Amino acid sequence: MDRTRIAQLYADQEELGGSLVTVGGWVRSIRDMKDVGFVTLNDGSCFKDLQVVMTRSGLANYDEINSQGVGAALVVRGKLALTPDRPQPFELQAEEISVEGTCAPDYPLQKQRQTREFLRTQQHLRARTNLFRAVFRIRSVAAYAIHTFFQSRGFVYVNTPIITTSDAEGAGEMFQVTTLDMNNVPKTDDGKVDYSKDFFGAAAHLTVSGQLQGENFAQSMGDIYTFGPTFRAEDSNTRRHAAEFWMVEPEMAFCDLKGEMDVSEQMLKFVIRTVLDKCPDELNMLNRFVDKGLLARLEHVASSDFARVTYTEAIDILEKAVESGVKFEYPVKWGIDLQTEHERYLCEQHFKRPTFVTDYPAAIKAFYMRMNEDGKTVAAADCLAPGIGEIIGGSQREERYDKLLARIEELGMDEQQYKYYLDLRRYGSTKHAGFGLGFERLVMYLTGVDNIRDVLPHPRTVGNADF
Amino acid sequence: MDRTRIAQLYADQEELGGSLVTVGGWVRSIRDMKDVGFVTLNDGSCFKDLQVVMTRSGLANYDEINSQGVGAALVVRGKLALTPDRPQPFELQAEEISVEGTCAPDYPLQKQRQTREFLRTQQHLRARTNLFRAVFRIRSVAAYAIHTFFQSRGFVYVNTPIITTSDAEGAGEMFQVTTLDMNNVPKTDDGKVDYSKDFFGAAAHLTVSGQLQGENFAQSMGDIYTFGPTFRAEDSNTRRHAAEFWMVEPEMAFCDLKGEMDVSEQMLKFVIRTVLDKCPDELNMLNRFVDKGLLARLEHVASSDFARVTYTEAIDILEKAVESGVKFEYPVKWGIDLQTEHERYLCEQHFKRPTFVTDYPAAIKAFYMRMNEDGKTVAAADCLAPGIGEIIGGSQREERYDKLLARIEELGMDEQQYKYYLDLRRYGSTKHAGFGLGFERLVMYLTGVDNIRDVLPHPRTVGNADF
Numbered sequence: 004m005d006r007t008r009i010a011q012l013y014a015d016q017e018e019l020g021g022s023l024v025t026v027g028g029w030v031r032s033i034r035d036m037k038d039v040g041f042v043t044l045n046d047g048s049c050f051k052d053l054q055v056v057m058t059r060s061g062l063a064n065y066d067e068i069n070s071q072g073v074g075a076a077l078v079v080r081g082k083l084a085l086t087p088d089r090p091q092p093f094e095l096q097a098e099e100i101s102v103e104g105t106c107a108p109d110y111p112l113q114k115q116r117q118t119r120e121f122l123r124t125q126q127h128l129r130a131r132t133n134l135f136r137a138v139f140r141i142r143s144v145a146a147y148a149i150h151t152f153f154q155s156r157g158f159v160y161v162n163t164p165i166i167t168t169s170d171a172e173g174a175g176e177m178f179q180v181t182t183l184d185m186n187n188v189p190k191t192d193d194g195k196v197d198y199s200k201d202f203f204g205a206a207a208h209l210t211v212s213g214q215l216q217g218e219n220f221a222q223s224m225g226d227i228y229t230f231g232p233t234f235r236a237e238d239s240n241t242r243r244h245a246a247e248f249w250m251v252e253p254e255m256a257f258c259d260l261k262g263e264m265d266v267s268e269q270m271l272k273f274v275i276r277t278v279l280d281k282c283p284d285e286l287n288m289l290n291r292f293v294d295k296g297l298l299a300r301l302e303h304v305a306s307s308d309f310a311r312v313t314y315t316e317a318i319d320i321l322e323k324a325v326e327s328g329v330k331f332e333y334p335v336k337w338g339i340d341l342q343t344e345h346e347r348y349l350c351e352q353h354f355k356r357p358t359f360v361t362d363y364p365a366a367i368k369a370f371y372m373r374m375n376e377d378g379k380t381v382a383a384a385d386c387l388a389p390g391i392g393e394i395i396g397g398s399q400r401e402e403r404y405d406k407l408l409a410r411i412e413e414l415g416m417d418e419q420q421y422k423y424y425l426d427l428r429r430y431g432s433t434k435h436a437g438f439g440l441g442f443e444r445l446v447m448y449l450t451g452v453d454n455i456r457d458v459l460p461h462p463r464t465v466g467n468a469d470f
Numbered sequence: 471m472d473r474t475r476i477a478q479l480y481a482d483q484e485e486l487g488g489s490l491v492t493v494g495g496w497v498r499s500i501r502d503m504k505d506v507g508f509v510t511l512n513d514g515s516c517f518k519d520l521q522v523v524m525t526r527s528g529l530a531n532y533d534e535i536n537s538q539g540v541g542a543a544l545v546v547r548g549k550l551a552l553t554p555d556r557p558q559p560f561e562l563q564a565e566e567i568s569v570e571g572t573c574a575p576d577y578p579l580q581k582q583r584q585t586r587e588f589l590r591t592q593q594h595l596r597a598r599t600n601l602f603r604a605v606f607r608i609r610s611v612a613a614y615a616i617h618t619f620f621q622s623r624g625f626v627y628v629n630t631p632i633i634t635t636s637d638a639e640g641a642g643e644m645f646q647v648t649t650l651d652m653n654n655v656p657k658t659d660d661g662k663v664d665y666s667k668d669f670f671g672a673a674a675h676l677t678v679s680g681q682l683q684g685e686n687f688a689q690s691m692g693d694i695y696t697f698g699p700t701f702r703a704e705d706s707n708t709r710r711h712a713a714e715f716w717m718v719e720p721e722m723a724f725c726d727l728k729g730e731m732d733v734s735e736q737m738l739k740f741v742i743r744t745v746l747d748k749c750p751d752e753l754n755m756l757n758r759f760v761d762k763g764l765l766a767r768l769e770h771v772a773s774s775d776f777a778r779v780t781y782t783e784a785i786d787i788l789e790k791a792v793e794s795g796v797k798f799e800y801p802v803k804w805g806i807d808l809q810t811e812h813e814r815y816l817c818e819q820h821f822k823r824p825t826f827v828t829d830y831p832a833a834i835k836a837f838y839m840r841m842n843e844d845g846k847t848v849a850a851a852d853c854l855a856p857g858i859g860e861i862i863g864g865s866q867r868e869e870r871y872d873k874l875l876a877r878i879e880e881l882g883m884d885e886q887q888y889k890y891y892l893d894l895r896r897y898g899s900t901k902h903a904g905f906g907l908g909f910e911r912l913v914m915y916l917t918g919v920d921n922i923r924d925v926l927p928h929p930r931t932v933g934n935a936d937f
Binding site for chain 2: 004006008010027028029030046047048074075076078103104105106107110126127128130131135136139140142143146147150154157159160161162163164165166167168176178179180181182183185186188195196202203204205207209216219220222223224225226231232234236238246247249256257258259262402423424426427428429430431432433434459460461463465466467468469470
C-alpha cells in the first residue's frame, strides 16, 4: 500500500498541506465529542503523533472507529489541513478510516504509565511506549552515526568473528558454544571432554572482544573498526551489566596514544552532535521525564575540549581532594584501579568536562598495552565522562615483539595461543592504537536511562534470555 | 604521527602536488637501480599503491631501506611530485625514510601469488594481498551502503539478540550456548540436563534469524532492519555454507508482498551502484583476475527492472524448457523446491535479469508466511540473481491470528514458544512483510569470489574456528 509516513508529513507539511494522503498507524488515544472525534495516531516513523479528525457525518463507520481501543492499527485516508493557529501544526481530516487490526482488551499497555520493571516483562510490546520509542530510535541514530564517522574517514568495517577458540585477552568469563550432546558428553580415554567431536574440533566460546582480530586487519587496511556483539558470562546482576552487548572497536596503524585520543574525542562529539540534531523530540522528552540534566550535559560534552591527565597526576589530584575533606568509599593510592567515584570526581568536580586519564600502572591493565619508558606504566587512555565515569577504554598496543613476548611469558599466558598476534610484530609491525566503546553504555549516556536492560531491544542477563 | 593517507594523495593530488607529506605503509616491492631506488608502498587506505623514489645521494640510510623485505613497514617523508607524463600520476620523492617495522624472512606472503587455500591458513595476513584487500573493502562499503539505504528511508536499526531460548522458525541446526561444566553436567532427578543451573536458567542457543524479534519492533517503529550475525550448526562443507554469517533482515508494517519486493529491488540496486561508484579499482582487478563477467553483470543488475513471476508460472516455464530439450539434474514438478539450476535458468536464460518468483507452495516455506486465497500457496518472494540464483528470500507475514495459530498447530509446533509472536496479531496487527539477505552471499556476488570462506574476515566452518 502507498502510505505516507507521519515523519514526512512533518518534514514536508508546506507542500503536503491541502492534499490527500494515506497514513497507517496505531491508536494512542481516541476522544469522542459525539459528532466529532479525535484520534491520536503514531506510526513509529517519528516521535510525534498525528492528530486525526473524524466526523460522524463524514464517516460511515464512525462508531466502529470510535470503539477501537488503544493499540489498534488503523489506515486513514484524508486531507492534510494546516492549522497554524492551533498547538499542532496540522491535522488529518479523515475521509476514510479502516481498521487494520483491532487491539484485544487485555492489551498490557492500556495505562499511560507502567513501571520499567513491568515493561521488561513485555519486551515484544514496550517499544510502543514513548520512552522506548525514544531510546530505540536514538540507539539506531547513534549506531549509524558511528558508521558514518568511521566510513567518512576511510576506516574499513570489519566483522570480527563471534565464535572463537581462543580466549582473546583472558579477560572475563566466557560462554561455551557447542553441538555436543549435553546428555551424553563424549569423553576421551582420560575422562576429559572430547572436543575433537565438537563442531569446530575444539572447545569454542563467544567472543569477549574483536580487538586482536581487528589488529590483523589494521596491519593491512590501516584504519579499521568493528561494531558487533560481544559477550560476558559474568554472574553480576547490576544496572550496568548485560551478558550480550555491542562494542565498537577501532584500530589504527601508524597511530600513537595521542592519535587514539583524538579519534575517540572526535567520535564521541560527532555521535552526540548527530543525536542532538536528529532526535530533538526524543531528547526533549527524555530531558523532561527521565534525566533533567541530559540536554545540558550532552551539549556541554559536544562542545568541550576534553582534558588529558596522567594517572599519576590524577592520583595526586585525588589525594589532594582527600586532604581537603572529600570523602571516597575506596582509598586512593598509586596503583589502585580508579573507581567510578574517583572517575566522576575527576571529570565532574575537578576538570568539569570529559577527561582522558593516561598511562596507568601496567599491573591493572591488559597485556597488549604498550609499556612506557618508565617500565611501570602503559600507554592506556580511559575517557571519563561527566555523569557516568569511564565510557571509552583505549591504548597504544605493544608493537615490539620482544616486549610483547616477555609480557605474555611474565603473565604466564599460553604463547601458542598468541602466535598470530605475535606474528603481526614480526612482519612489518607498526605503532598502532585503538579503543573500545561499549555501545549500550553510550546509549545510556545519550538517553539518561540508567539501566542497561532498557537500552537493549531484548536484554540478556543472568537468568533472562526470554523473547 | 601526522600522516597523509595514500587515498588522500590520489583524491587531492592537484592541491598536494609539490608539497611535503608523510606517508606510512607496507612495502610491496623495492627495485634498486644502484643510485636510485623505487619502493612500492601500500597503506590500505585505497587499492592503489604509492611509488616512492629514493636516491643514494639524498638518503643517508639508502642501503638500510634497500635491504628491507616485502611486508616491511616504512614511514616516508618526501615531496609529492606530479608526473603527468608517466603511467602513475605522481611519485613521492623521499627526503627521509624510517623503518617502522622490519619483516622477518619467513614472511609467508613473499611470493606474488599464493593459492586461496594456502591463504586461508594465513588469515591474519591474507588481507595484505590484492585479492583480500579488495574483497574486504567492498564488504565494508556494501555494509555501509545497506545502513545508508535503510537509514535514509527512516528505517530503525534494531540489534536483535544473538543468544535465544526459542528456536525461531525451527529451521536449521543450532549451536548451544552454556556455562555448565561440560565435564560434570548437572542433572535433574530424572537424569536430564538441569538447565535451571545454566546461565539463563534454560537451554540457550545462537540465533538463526532475528526476524521474529524484528517484527516486535516493526509493529511499533513501522520500518526496521537488523544487520547482525546469525548461526547454523550444519555439518555441510560447501563453498556456500559457513557456521557464522551476517544477515540483513528488514521488516515493514503496513506493507504487502509488492512493497517488500520494491524495497528489496531498490536496496540491491543501491548497494551495487554504491560499490560500482566507490570501488572501481577493486572491481577492475576482480573483473580481470577473478571473474571476467563481474562488471558487466553488476552493471546489468543495477540497471534492470527485475522480472516478477509466480512460482506456478515459473514451473510452467521450466516444464516447457524441459520439453524443448533443456536438461536439469533435478526433475521439475509443481511442489518442488527450486534448485539453483532452475533458479539460474529462470533469471539467466529466460528472463535475462533478476527475477522475483512469488507465491510458493506453503509446504516448502516457513510457517509465518501469509497464506494466499488459494489455500495452498503463500505470499513469498525469492529474488533470483543471474550468476548465483537466490539472493534474497522475502515474504508477507501471516498477520491473521486465527490463521497463524492454525498453521502453528498444523505443523505441531509449540504454541507456547510463539506466545509473543501471536500476541502481535492480537494487539493492533498489520499487514507486514520483510526479507532476509545473506550478507556474505551478497559480497560473493559483488566480488565474483566463489567461496564464502574468502569473503569472511575469519570464517567459521565445520572443524574451523581458528584465528
